[in-house]
Amino acid sequence: MTDRPYTDEDLRAEAGRALSALVHLPTVEEIVASLRQSYIPHLHADGDLVTWGSVLDEDELAEAARQIAERMIPAAPVGEWAVNLGADGLEPTAHVINLDSPDGPFVRLHLAIHPDMPEADRLRLHKGMRHAIITAVGEPDEDEEVDELGDSDGDVLDLIAEIASRLRDATDEGEYHAVGLVYDLASGRTTCAEARRDLADITLRHV
Template sequence: MTDQPYTQADLMAEAARQHYSLTDDAEYGCVGESIVDRGIGDTSETWGGLPRPDYEAAQAAIHDLIIHAADLSPWAVAIGADGLEPDPDALVREHAGRPSVRVHVAFAPDVLPVAREDVMRALSDALLDSL
């Protein structure tokens, strides 16, 4: 095998760039095509089963959320490269009724649930102490 003209960091940077580009310019119509047959939460309803005005409002709201989402692509790529699993719960601290800090954490698959809870509790306490 020959020496490659790129590093692991170069690969991760390019993966993050491409990951972000998939959502950076999300096509409105593609959002609709993607949700039409999908279930809504835990209900038996689908987005496409909504009355047309409600479906179009939902499509517009979803599209808006996508195009205004923060670029966490480098974080997401690094988590995958490290073999970590994002915790589904974020720590959120509010100030004046609005979120002022949001912390997302990822763990190795072998970190036990009790250890995960301990970490999240410690982070939560640290946020409370510092804000």
């Protein structure tokens, strides 16, 4: 028992609420004003300084802004979650575990890891957690034989992700971004449709 009438958990909870209260959902007009001078993310990642305002007219900007506003409304309140991560010295990573239903994503686990953990260990952690979850929610029938010597889809994807991660460090420009797409696909960070769209905008040397 401390001499304070509140706990550290109380402080974290209030910090999360205060952080969430700072969020102001901009109007469509405010988004349009910001978009005019903002770089289009996937083009900017390739080094192109293309702004939304340079390729869209006012009506098209308004439509894009409306769609952006619609995506902000259902955004999850993660203020307290973010405060707790920072207080514990953890940082969110790109490693996620997805469980999909026929109608789309059903469960998504986001991992937060200490910044000192090496990438190879992060990949092993991600692989182990995904394998454990898939085993728990999708155990084979008692009569079903399991080939323990075979490579599962998860093993293959994890290896592809690790190879892509290493290749990215050895490539540049278009090749860097193409390898990044491979990594994102294997890690579940993007869909095939999104990757195909992004790939069409990448220029590869000698291709």
